[in-house]
Amino acid sequence: MESWILPQQVKITVIGIRRFSFLNRYFGFWFMLLIIFVVSACRQRQQEQGPKYSNSLKVKAIPAYHFAVHPLYNPAKMMESYEPLIDYLNNNIKGVRFILEASRDYGTFENKYQNRDPEFLLPNPWQTLQAMKAGYIVIAMAGEPHDFKGLVIVRKEGGIVKPSDLKGKSVSYPAPTALAACIMIQYFLHSHGINVNKDIRNFYVGSQESSIMNVYLKKTSAGACWPPPWRAFQKDHPREAAELKVIWETESLINNSVMIRNDLPVEIREKVQKCLINLQKSMQGKLILDGMETACFIHATNKDYNIVRDYIKRFEKHVRKISMK
Numbered sequence: 646m647e648s649w650i651l652p653q654q655v656k657i658t659v660i661g662i663r664r665f666s667f668l669n670r671y672f673g674f675w676f677m678l679l680i681i682f683v684v685s686a687c688r689q690r691q692q693e694q695g696p697k698y699s700n701s702l703k704v705k706a707i708p709a710y711h712f713a714v715h716p717l718y719n720p721a722k723m724m725e726s727y728e729p730l731i732d733y734l735n736n737n738i739k740g741v742r743f744i745l746e747a748s749r750d751y752g753t754f755e756n757k758y759q760n761r762d763p764e765f766l767l768p769n770p771w772q773t774l775q776a777m778k779a780g781y782i783v784i785a786m787a788g789e790p791h792d793f794k795g796l797v798i799v800r801k802e803g804g805i806v807k808p809s810d811l812k813g814k815s816v817s818y819p820a821p822t823a824l825a826a827c828i829m830i831q832y833f834l835h836s837h838g839i840n841v842n843k844d845i846r847n848f849y850v851g852s853q854e855s856s857i858m859n860v861y862l863k864k865t866s867a868g869a870c871w872p873p874p875w876r877a878f879q880k881d882h883p884r885e886a887a888e889l890k891v892i893w894e895t896e897s898l899i900n901n902s903v904m905i906r907n908d909l910p911v912e913i914r915e916k917v918q919k920c921l922i923n924l925q926k927s928m929q930g931k932l933i934l935d936g937m938e939t940a941c942f943i944h945a946t947n948k949d950y951n952i953v954r955d956y957i958k959r960f961e962k963h964v965r966k967i968s969m970k
Contacts, residue, residue, distance in 0.1 A: 710913070713746040713763035715754045715772060715901070716819065716852045717874055720747040726877070729933045733924070738916045750851040751820035765917070766904040770953040771824040771967065773902040777947055781904040784918045786945035787937075788873070788900040795829035795895035796875055798860050798868045800888060805866060808837035808893070814866035815846040817859040822967060824953070825871035826853055828960055829895045835964050842965060854878060861885045867892075873938035899952055902945060918944070 712734075714727055724747055731745045746763055748754035758766055758776045767787055768776055777783075799805045805814075811834070818827035827849075831841045839845060848865055850856055853874035860868035870878075879886040903921060905914050921942035924930035934941060961967060 707740055707742055709742045709744055710764040710909070711744050711746045711762070712765040712767070713748065713754060713757055714767040715769055716748055716751055718877065719852055719854055720749060722854070722877070722881070723747040726937050729936055730924075733930070733933055734917065734920055737920050738913075741913065751822055755822065761906060764906050764909055767901055768904065769822075769824045769901050770899055770950055771822055771828065771957060773904065773950050774953055774957070776904055777950075780907045782907050782914075783902045783945050783947050783950065784905050784914060785903040785921050786900050786943045786949065787903055788939045789941070789943075790899050791897045792872050792940065793825055793900040794871060794897045795825045795827075795833060796870050796872065796891050797830060797833075797893040798857055798870060798875070798889050799866065799892045800860060800863070801890050802888075803860075803866060805892060808834055808839055811839060811867060812844045815848055815864070817848045817850050817856040817865040817868040819851060819853050819856050819870070820849050823853075823869075824898070825895070826856065826869045826874075828957075828967065829898065830869040831964055832960050833893065833895045857889070858885075861889060876938050898956060899950065900943075902950065903942065 712727075712731060714723060717723065718726060724745060727745050731743045734743045743765075746757075748757065754768070755772060755775070757763055758768065758772070758779050758781060761779055766772075766776055766781055770793070773783065805811065816830075818830065821827055831847075834841055834845070841847065848859065850859055853870045854877075856868040856870050857875070857878050859865040875891065903917075905917065922944055924934060925941040957967065
């Protein structure tokens, strides 16, 4: 008996074959994708377990220590004078790196140690007392004590002869916290009958060199500084210096300190201290010291600066309060 396939049955059969072909391609695609993923994961795992190779050599970073010096000079002069010292430390102390850090004015420098930013400091004696409070330790004194004194600079034809001649006139200083070049000068004037808060006009001009230049430019009648910047000014600006003179100088006190932050290794402290104190024993070291207008570095501790504490008490009692702001 013959069997007949109705048109409708033919249609259903064709649709079924098409659906089977589509599903076969669909699942075949995802099956192949799954195989590729598994093989890739296995290869990656094998690579992670095996040795690793690189064309670049990874070098461990060495500690960098910043050496901040208070504004003896303008930043350019500071770098010129103290960079040889930093080079010397880098050449003689291995495994670390020293970086010189200048400041544009006293306030900027004082903010740095208040924030405990630099690892090393070279502050003036008053700043030394403040830095102790922030956790810094004295390891040396920079220069002979007798070289730390205040100088009063005037123009040779300025008509200033005695301290009373300054009454009603202006005086320039680096900053109100400059010990030799402000505090000691103002105490000197006080002891010679000048009320520094009323009898004269005080201008705080940012640096030692600026204090001197204000006198040269006739912006002030007198300017305060201390020996190293005055010696440097005479070398660098002989024509301008020839029109000026030192008219008075104060008693000596104690020189600037070198300080280290109290969280640094004792080994680093001892190495830097040894390098500084031995600097004057070699010809290279003497040249470095000459460039800084510093005779030598001397061993010192926090206790050596108690004399400054007593001096400041007298000054604040009789003259004015000292503030960093």
